[in-house]
Amino acid sequence: MTTAPVLDVTGLDVHYGVRRRRRRILHDVSLSVAPGETVGVIGETGSGKSTFARAVLGLAAASAGRIVIGGEDVGRYGRRQWRSLRRRGVVQYVFQDPLRSLDPDLTVGESLVEPLLVRGVPRAEAAGRARAFLDRVRLSEDLLGRLPGELSGGQRQRIAVARALVTEPKLVILDEPVSALDSANRVQILEILKELRDAGTALVFISHDLGSVAGVADRIAVLYRGELVETGTARDVITTPEHAYTRLLVSSAPTLRSAPADRVEREALRALLHA
Ligand SMILES: Nc1ncnc2c1ncn2[C@@H]1O[C@H](COP(=O)(O)OP(=O)(O)OP(=O)(O)O)[C@@H](O)[C@H]1O
Known part of the structure; x- marks a missing residue:
């Protein structure tokens, strides 16, 4: 039996x-994500990663292609239908800047409880679940009464992750969730994502850093100049990268190689890419 994908993007x-300033940012992007699967989307700056996230979340308009989330063709969805999709716990998101994912006027407790109340979870149960999630993102209950502005960047991002996952949505889009964090916080959030991934939510983890994605993703999709040039299991993409750009990415990520990156090889790959 095959399970229907939770996200199915075709020919995006x-x-x-507009007019003479019209530029194509994404071309013919197709990506399917199975329930509970974690897919990393990697690419250099300007390759279109955030645009992909925005299109999947209905924040950027597609000029062609089809986006199906949880079985719903969202191509013609308006603002209200998108809100309903999020409220029904189908899709959630975490951005690089947690202040974009969190309401600055809601305390941590309110931020975590609100999506549950909206879904009809009784207040006492919602409060209990919010506390349990704080624990899962390794934060103390003392923070429940604080506003986002009263937290460190790492704490804020953990709250953003907890808020996105507290309703156990089918799909969470994470756009550079660890890029703004120091290395200790980055490692902790990656650990937390690995645990949450095992709880059954599908994650699309967008990053310019192959090293961050490699340990979390089941599959990796490589975006280069607006096109997906390679998609495969994390192991295959890292051990036998096919596209020259992927080979360059792998050779530039020292933690993924046992031997030090070879400068001559990297220069040859760059020359190939720009030929
Ligand atoms: N609102 C916009 N209007 C016009 N061009 C835009 C807009 N947003 C992004 N772009 C352009 O689209 C291209 C892709 O941008 P996007 O933000 O998707 O890249 P990215 O891969 O996420 O980069 P980064 O890693 O730097 O965030 C870039 O050339 C960018 O300048």
Whole structure:
């Protein structure tokens, strides 16, 4: 028996600008994510990663292609339908800047409880679940009464992760969730994501850093100049990268190689890419 994908993107094109300023940012991007699967989307700056996240969340308009989330074709969804999709716990998101994912006027407790109340969970149960999630992201209950502005960057991002996952949505899009954090916080959030992944939510983890994605993702999709040039299991993409750009990424990530990166090889790959 095959299970239906929780996210199914086919032939996605996104353009920005109008008339002579119109530029194609994404071209013919197709990606399918199974329930409970973690897919890493990696690419250099400007390759279109955030645009992909925005299109999947209905924040950037597709000029071609189809996006199906949890069995719903969201192509023509308006703002209200998107809100309903999030409220029904189908899709959630975490951005690089946690202040974009959190309401600055809600305390940590309110931020965690609100999505549960909206879904009809009784208040006492919602409060209990919020506390349990604080524990899962390794934060103390003392923070429940604080506002996002009264937390450190790492604490804020953990709250953003907890808020996105507290309703146990089918799909969470994480756009550079660890890029703004120091290395200790980065490692902790990656550990937390690994644990939460095992709870059954599908994650799309977007990052420019192959090293961050490698330990969390089941599959990796490589975006280069707006096109997906390679998709495969994390192991295959890292051990036998096919596209020259992927080989360059792998050779530039020292923690993924047993031997030090070879400069001559990297220069040859760059030359190949720009030929
Ligand atoms: N609102 C916009 N209007 C016009 N062009 C845009 C807009 N947003 C992004 N772009 C352009 O689209 C391209 C892709 O941007 P995007 O933010 O998706 O890249 P990215 O891979 O996420 O990069 P980064 O890693 O730096 O965040 C870039 O050339 C960017 O300048």
